[in-house]
Amino acid sequence: MKKFVNDVEQLLAESLQGMAAAHSDLLALHLDPIFVTRRQPPQPKVAPDLGRRLGHEPLHCGFIGKGMLDAACPGQVFTSPTPDQMLAAALEVDRGHGVLFIVKNYAGDVMNFQMAAEMMLQPCATVLVNDYVAIERSTHGTGRRGGRHADRGEVVGAAAEAGANLNQCKVVGDRVNSRTASMGVAFTAAPCPRRAGRLSTSPTTRWNSASASTANRDAGAARCGRHGNWSTS
Amino acid sequence: MNTQDIIAALEAVHAGILANEDQIESLDRAIGDGDHFINVRRGCEAITAMKAELLPLPPSQAFSRIGMKLLSTIGGASGPLIGSFFISMGRDLEGTAEPDEKRFARALAAGVQAIKSRGKAELGEKTMLDVLIPVSRLLLRLVDEGSDRDTLCAKLKQEAEFNMLATRAMIATKGRAHFLGDRALGHIDPGAKTSQVALFAVCDCLRDRPSALSPTD
Secondary structure (H helix, E strand, O other), rough: OOOOEEEEHHHHHHHHHHHHHHHOEEEEEOOOOOOEOOOOOOOOOOEEEEEEEEEOOOOOOOOOOOOOEOOEEEEOOOOOOOOHHHHHHHHHHHHOOOEEEEOOOOOHHHHHHHHHHHOOOOOEEEEEEOEOOOOOOOOOOOOOOOOOOOOHHHHHHHHOOOOOOOOOOHHHHHHHHHHOOEOOOEEEOOOOOOOOOOOOOOOOOOOOOOOOOOOOOOOEEEOOOOOOOEEEE | OHHHHHHHHHHHHHHHHOOHHHHHHHHHHHHHOOHHHHHHHHHHHHHOOOOOOOOOOHHHHHHHHHHHHHHHHOOOOOOHHHHHHHHHHHHHHHOOOOHHHHHOOOOHHHHHHHHHHHHOOOOOOOOHHHHHHHHHHHHHHHHHHOHHHHHHHHHHHHHHHHHHHHHOOOOOOOOOHHHHHHHHHOOOHHHHHHHHHHHHHHHHHHOOOOOOOOOOO
């Protein structure tokens, strides 16, 4: 895949700088550590905060705004963000009513947010997003991953804007999560910016319902042939 | 063991990781999500860059500082795991100016325990713990028996290699590879590989440093 990249090591910072420059009325970019916040400081309210790996950019930072997220912490490409980013972002957007972390159920994201929550002195709560139905729930392992988080950001963000307290926002977020199912499809896996190859390969006549980064390899991922005959493996 | 030994050992780990780039990358691309090598390398670079800041500190504080730095630079699952490892070693060594072999073996066990707690993982789940747990147990036993330095290093390396290779026959129940189910069979776990590479580097480095493994507690 051909792409324009100045310097692979600077990809995270440079892509965010570009986005912040294009939307300077909406977004404020912080570089050390890296996080993005809402430009207009909101009224006193709960601050929904989402951290996710970069890799689907500008997805997560694109959901910052009124009635949405107050902050996002992008990690390196396909890597979860770190606790210092989350702490700095939470401190920046907290208006004294607490911070709600919206976290997708990936081992790395969960652990980093746990450590941030342990270090936080301010009140905080977490909504764990695990709605991805191509991965079966299991008794061992991490269980279902997070697929869509945007609807949680929308609903929780709207609740926070309307004056819901931290606990109410968490209840709303958990409720949306329990009632949501998602599944993504891809023909091929995403390329990793610093390498020529893709993370996995798949015949282009088949759909794969795994995440874009590793499409076609994940257990429980459904596959669809050319004629729409789904199978699970 | 003093802070100079720790820094020398971590520089050796950095070199070892770089020398094994291709193998770590290909293992991680097979059953991980392809970010392991670059994340670990980023962590190594951050530690190498803070050498001057670490040198005047006692080992306990140096380990804590290293842990916090790794926590904020590695990211992914490895960041909290490796970060917790060093932070717990630092906490365990508080009040010890220059840990001897026995003291260091106990601190290492505390660090490995921190990885288990943070990752909620156990032996046999196809993770870095499959190398770290047996190596840590063996170190405790060998220092108890009073093994000489060469025997100690040789046996630790043997244990690390054997257990790293053994992850090939495991099905992952933790970590990124668990989404693959039995398709991860036949692949060495990349976390176990980097742990083995790191242990080899630490052993080779400390074996030749007189202050590193002498009883000066």
